[in-house]
Amino acid sequence: MIHRILALALLLMLPTALHAENYSIGTGGQSGIYYPLGGALAKVWSEHIDDVNVKAEVTAASVENTIKVVRGDMIAGIAMGNVVLDAYKGEGKFKSAMPVNTLFALYPNLVHAISLKKSGITSLNQLKGKRISLGAPASGTAVTSAALLESMGLDIKKDIDAVYLNYSETTNALANGQIDAGFIVGGQGVGAVTQVALTHDINLIPITDEQSAAFMAQYPAYSSYTIPENVYNKVAAVPTLSVWNVLVVSATMSDEMAFNLTKAAFENMAEVRKVVKVAEATTPENAFHLKGVPLHPGAQQYFDSMAKGASAK
Incomplete structure (x- = not known):
């Protein structure tokens, strides 16, 4: 009986991180900016969103990231806006329209x-x-x-x-x-x-x-x-x-997840900017730079809540 009680106590003491869902963010090659930026975002999300553990994945960048996001292999991907726009329209490298949204624009x-x-x-x-x-x-x-x-x-x-x-x-x-x-x-x-x-x-x-x-x-x-x-x-x-580069996500992502990713990113953007200077351009004002691809409704909820907060002051 004592052994069972001890075992139960040990289980209760295990860090909640063990129960976190594991995800990846698609970046690019290690000699570019996508990789350190993705790593910084992954760290912020892992530390500030409950039950989420994200790692940066080295990829061939925009096209691969967009495809893998739609397939569900990645939670998000960094991609050039023109590529995401092509994916949304089913043009260029994409033979049919793909269900993609953006969370926000990053930097040019x-x-x-x-x-x-x-x-x-x-x-x-x-x-x-x-x-x-x-x-x-x-x-x-x-x-x-x-x-x-x-x-x-x-x-x-x-x-x-x-x-x-x-x-x-x-x-x-x-x-x-x-x-x-x-x-x-x-x-x-x-x-x-x-x-x-x-x-x-x-x-x-x-x-x-x-x-x-x-x-x-x-x-x-x-x-x-x-x-x-x-x-x-x-x-x-x-x-x-x-x-502009953007964070591309699947249109099927839950509103809650999109909201949480966007909120954690902007509330901790100072940490990201310590890693990559170009993140100085990643602001709520610049979030909408890619025209033609819908912002995810969950991300839009975050920006709407910020606007309401600002108007209430």
């Missing part, structure tokens, strides 16, 4: 078209016939870079020698002379570009006003952006394109 991703200065490549028009990294397979970078080149009239299967490499693979191949140029679509100050700029003289290839206008006419999720001077070592200010 910037198109980095990179070459070494010694290559002499200073214009996108010079990429024809060259060996180009378009980004990791099933990534937002690959979707964007292909769409950009095609908007200029280039056939990525015929007019360039396309390879598909992640951030660090792209900059390593560039440094080693294995490719002529490469695309990285990431936050301002993305690590892979920062690192290669410290060891090699690089060009960030400008996207001209004409090229941007032609592209945005087809893809309205994008906008113009200028990367300031010296964000990267010895690189002048350069015009490019931007698109």
Whole structure:
């Protein structure tokens, strides 16, 4: 009898974390911003939502994350807004419309078209016939870079020698002379570009006003952006394109879960910003930056409650 009482007491003393549901958040490669951002969000959610334990999962980023969220393999995924919009509409890489919502927008991703200065490549028009990294397979970078080149009239299967490499693979191949140029679509100050700029003289290839206008006419999720001077070592200010990253979730997620994820994230965003500076752009005011994809009703409830609280003061 004593043994049974002791066993029962031990069971009652077990941490509630043992009963938590295990989830993952889809990120990207470890050399980008998605991975540390996802890790910071996972930590916040695990610590501040009862019975939830979340880990960051390394993935090929936007397309893979969106698909896995819909399949139920992930609780949420970080993805570029244009990819999520394609999924919602059943366009691009998605053969049919997918039941996706967003929790909130995160920060703007910037198109980095990179070459070494010694290559002499200073214009996108010079990429024809060259060996180009378009980004990791099933990534937002690959979707964007292909769409950009095609908007200029280039056939990525015929007019360039396309390879598909992640951030660090792209900059390593560039440094080693294995490719002529490469695309990285990431936050301002993305690590892979920062690192290669410290060891090699690089060009960030400008996207001209004409090229941007032609592209945005087809893809309205994008906008113009200028990367300031010296964000990267010895690189002048350069015009490019931007698109907001978002947290994508399944439309079948419960309102309660969506509310709790959104609430915990914003109430503890200071902790996330200690890990990734770009989270300074993750604010309630910026939450609605992706037009065309519905905010999850649970997330909307959180923002509505915040607005009511503010008006009551």
